Amino acid sequence: MSDKKIGLSSSEALERYQKDGPNVINIEKKKNYFLVFLAQFKNLMIIILLIATVASFVVAILTGIKHNWDFNADKGTLKIELAQPFIILFVIVVNSLIGTVQEIKSDQAVKSLNKLNLTKTKVYRDNKLVNIESTQIVVGDVIMLEAGDVIPADCKIIESSNLYSSQSILTGESLPVKKYQYDNDDEANLPTIERNDHLFSGASITNGHALCEVIGIGTNTEIGKISSLVNKQKKQLSPLQIKLEKLSKVFGYSGIVLFIIAFIIQIILNGVGNIQSTWPAALAAAISLAVAAVPEGLSAFVSIILALGVKNIAKQKAIVKKLSSIETLGSAAIICSDKTGTITKNQMTVVGLWTKDSEGIKQLTDEHKKLLINSILCSTAKINFDEHNKMVEVGDPTETALIRFGLENQFYQAKDYAHYQIKVHPFDSVKKMMSVQIFDENKNTGILIVKGALESLLKISNNQNHDQFINQTKLYADQSYRTLVVGTKPINKLYDDFLEIENDLELQGIIALIDPPREEVIHSVNSAKAAGIKPIMITGDDLNTAKAIAKQVNIYNEKTDLAISSKELNEIDDETLKRDIEKYSVYARMSPKDKMRIIDAWQANHQVVAMTGDGVNDAPALKKADIGCAMGITGTDVAKETADMIIVDDNFATIINSVESGRRIYQTIKKVIQNLLISSVAELLVFIIGLIVMVPIYRHVISTNAEIATKLALINQTPAGLFAKFSLLSAAQLLWINILTHGFPAIALGIQKSKNDVMNVRPYYKYENLFARRMGIDLLWQSCFIALMSLAAYSIGINYAIYSDQIEIFKSFNEIGSSMGFIVLGIAASIHCLNLMSDRSIFLSSIRYYWLIYLSALFSVSLILLVALTGPIASVFRMDEQFVNRSDLVGISLGMGVGIIPAMEIFKLFINFRTHHHLVINEFKMITK
Known part of the structure; x- marks a missing residue:
């Protein structure tokens, strides 16, 4: 165990590095291209031609003996007999070279799993905080993480403040998870991925900061375990490969x-x-x-x-890594799609505003703008702009969605509020709310803003309009929207104790948010159905949200389709699942093993299965499927490495276009x-x-x-x-x-x-x-x-x-x-x-x-x-x-x-x-x- 104050010494770190190796994830070895060339000669048709070549040389030798090696005898028969084996051999070599070149081009694996770790990390070494490459991190290192950081290794929290981590890369969940150090080990028996005192490699910090101790690197991380699971999957032969293999055998054995x-x-x-x-x-x-x-x-x-x-x-914005993938996609009868980032935008978005006067976002009233500005001020997230003037969101995705909406509708600029004194009471996961005090010394006036769940704010608000808020929140919840309620109260100074003033709030309004479907998905889903293809949603999100999104894009029909959670799926044996697999269109809270089990059931029914996805959690299923399609923009390097095809523009329509091309x-x-x-x-x-x-x-x-x-x-x-x-x-x-x-x-x-x-x-x-x-x-x-x-x-x-x-x-x-x-x-x-x-x-x-x-x-x-x-x-x-x-x-x-x-x-x-x-x-x- 390392010292929590100073971390490891350089000598200790070097010793552990030499023992455990670098903090990278192992990737399958690169193929030897000469062996690839030799492998072409395993083809039965090539073997027959080789036999024909040898036999032709025998004929040429016998002909030479017969004519005493006179090349002009019998109209130059010996020349003809000698030319024939070389012609056959030339055909064999050309055919094998073509096969080799195509297989080399097909081997597009770019060893990109390690790119997740090519970042600098703040580490305590020799009692000093230094920046080192994440590949140099070893077990026992004490590292410092803050909002915006990508977590370089699996680690256990030592100290934290208002810490949230986005684990969508691992679980498919679009919302950040509250993280904190445990005072005791009550949750020691929970699965590692569910422990709130653990941070995981490849995930990111959306809010707060933490001091952590590294407990797993490389293949010993959760990402590494998923990678190992991926590499154990045996890749399916494509339909065309199966048919050509059968055809080759028929003609090959016939030839013999x-x-x-x-x-x-x-x-x-x-x-x-x-x-x-x-x-x-x-x-x-x-x-x-x-x-x-x-x-x-x-x-x-x-x-x-x-x-x-x-x-x-x-040219249609799809990169095919393996030639056979084209035809496989064209034969696809099932498209298993991840929700977050594929069906949806993977970006929380404001979709509803409600105040006592009006509801909607198409026409923003002054009350709507006040509601949004207050919700933005009551947050710790921020949006920066890079050298290309592209938004870079830092912090909780729900809060960045509020800021983005304000910027896009041109009623919020951070500089307009820079002179205010602000005191923050961070989000409390128990109370499900956060508060800020904002004071303008020039005007000697201030305001308390509280943002959070309706049930929490009702307890500390006056009794006005409660029924209206309850009814509207229920309407939003029925549409699977996430809701935030904002309440305010005037203050005349900054208070040290928030509990002293968190009362008698006036509820200002409700903000509804969702990770919305992509605009083009509905048309693409309808096109797929028209072509006799069944689109399916498989997600790590909750069942109600999954059904709501699937219903919006016409994947799910309440009258004809079924939706199922991971818990319900695990209660079904394999034979029953294989028998009833056609009934299900939505799968929620699915683990990587659940996804592979679903694909297994479809493949057991002789269906060609395509799987789309973007996260690390999708990688095993991407490889298990007949064809895996990773997203090019939101897709992780793990997903791209594993997939047979990369959808460059993350557009579901591109998948359908690829099906047509296939x-x-x-x-x-x-x-x-x-x-x-x-x-x-x-x-x-x-x-x-x-x-x-x-x-x-x-x-x-x-x-x-x-x-x-x-x-x-x-x-x-x-x-x-x-x-x-x-x-x-x-x-x-x-x-x-x-x-x-x-x-x-x-x-x-x-x-x-x-x-x-x-x-x-x-x-x-x-x-x-x-x-x-x-x-x-x-x-x-x-x-x-x-x-x-x-x-x-x-x-x-x-x-x-x-x-x-x-x-x-x-x-x-x-x-x-x-x-x-x-x-x-x-x-x-x-x-x-x-x-x-x-x-x-x-x-x-x-x-x-x-x-x-x-x-x-x-x-x-x-x-x-x-x-x-x-x-x-x-x-x-x-x-x-x-x-x-x-x-x-x-x-x-x-x-x-x-x-x-x-x-x-x-x-x-x-x-x-x-x-x-x-x-x-x-x-x-x-x-x-």
Whole structure:
């Protein structure tokens, strides 16, 4: 125990500092970015591509051995086989780098918990009062605190005078708490947070001064315990992460299975014994099929779209710290909002004035002004102005509200009363009143002003108008207003004993105050309800006040909703709470654990929960929720550190705007996923149908046709040897379509803002399949159409070659068919984005509005034609010069490639004919599996 007179010596303080460390709150360690990069390789799709890379190197080695490492043999086959694994590896590295960069950007934790402690504190060291940084404070230090100070550590009061502390940062209470030293330890069994002889780190002194002994620093403070509670919470996967994870597994495992099946089938068809000839071709075909099954760019493109969404939402005054938070907010079915600072302004405000003559604040009478001036003079708070002429309020928030009202209405200036002699009797928490004597020596007159609770002033006033005061106070109380009554009495001198003159007061009037709702909240709440979202208020304030505020902003309806206190909540078991959770719209006097229990109940019902808040007490719930939204202005650093999103302007409307943006982005992501998967599914269908149907058919045709047999003899080849190298599409071709060519339309779709009304549908279910709401059916038939067109083009190319009189063309039958199939598949996949950009016909969609998508489609088609028709590049992608030189084959390929456009136009015409759009105002309904 330190000496209460002199505090610690420097040597004692140093010893304790070395033992306990600095007065800071520990934060989770920063991620190692190299490990983040390595973590990308845990992705199943990346693992499959790595396997494909290794297999491709094996094929290249076997091909090199076969051709004695002659790079010019067999039309430079060895060059092509060596290029393919490097192309796949390049795609893997690029995809992993994109994922790493996005995760680094997502890791926005700025270690700001310690900012609460970066202040100077008056500490007794070596019998002297010195200013030191609060990080240097140790247990046992004796510190001096006064009005306006932020408390740097948990401490116990030694001495105090008229001391009040605002603990809203911890409890959510908007009113200051009376603090004083205990003469005995009667309240020792109370919870620490409820003890009135304790001051807590992060709270502030609103009135009075105190001498205190530090009893807890850093993580051993109440703030530190909440921080530890926050760090123990396991963060929920976002809805999109869950869906993409499932989708990746489906395509990933499919790729592995198909790789094995394709390899076995090829070996069986082409002969088990001929390892040098058959096995490399079989392995190459299996690699191509595995690559076709993997939508390589899926996660990368989704990350890019989300990153672009972050920038767009930032323009709406919301900072998204994690990319997945955008989509999560868009899926939110529940918004749990703190009252103080989020629904309300966190600023006590004068809302009612009553004197015997009139009531109201719109028209201030002389009696109203006298009432307010007297209430201001009977206070110890003050308002200063900083260098930007911004108000800085010091003291009790109720008293600063009175001063602010006087300044804003220009009838009070402190300098006008500076010459008065003032004697103060501080607020007495037992009597619930305070008094001041004001004396003007120039006029030799004075006045006693008493301000406090009505019941206290009635006891010391004359008997005039008591019933009127009682009735009006009740009317204000019914609206959950806090009331102050002011009474006055003339005096002819300053008295030492206030009790001598605190009697026979004339009651002057009543002042009503409240922490009012933000003006924009009602509209935002109504917008949320119209979108099928349930807004909920969770607060540390009392139940009646919470219900009154919730009712004003349309969160709470007495006929349909229930409100509950912490005490009542603790009497309900978890199963009952989960069952009845939908009934409650207001929760009062909630602790951090209560808030997490509420969120647990909603999440147990499969709802996506968003939590808004600004105080330290909100931090555990902010992390527990599917998405935490901290307030940017009034939000504490703890809340901002924990949250997934920061609402810069503290505007509830910004949250709803973010919900809309999240829904719009999710809709866009679904379109992009559909666009990407259509080509992957089409590629799979091409391979599967080609392997199972077309290979046996053409193998039979070539084996039984005499004319073809003659041609085979001329080139010294057998049907088995010819089909040993048979491959519909190469891995390099598929990667070009999936990543480089397909990427630009995907990004353009992601950038393009949808014109659909996304707030006219209910929230997406957290575990709703990505293919729900007709997407799966659309994806399947569109993939089938593109695959059949590609196979048809492939068949045309093969038929042209095998029946050609030119031996060189005959020898290249597989390459010619593959070239035509590649162009049709690539062009169809590239221009399909035009079909997805709008539900309307592309001929009715503005080219000026959708110019970026048109440009991306044109660019992608150009890339397809670049590799198909440019000699040196074409050879790497197995494009044959015999095909390049035939304009008729190229023309057929181009025509079949754009066939998806008229097919989609007919489909849209049919769908739009059947569909009628109605504006429906939604109400919240529990989303079920």
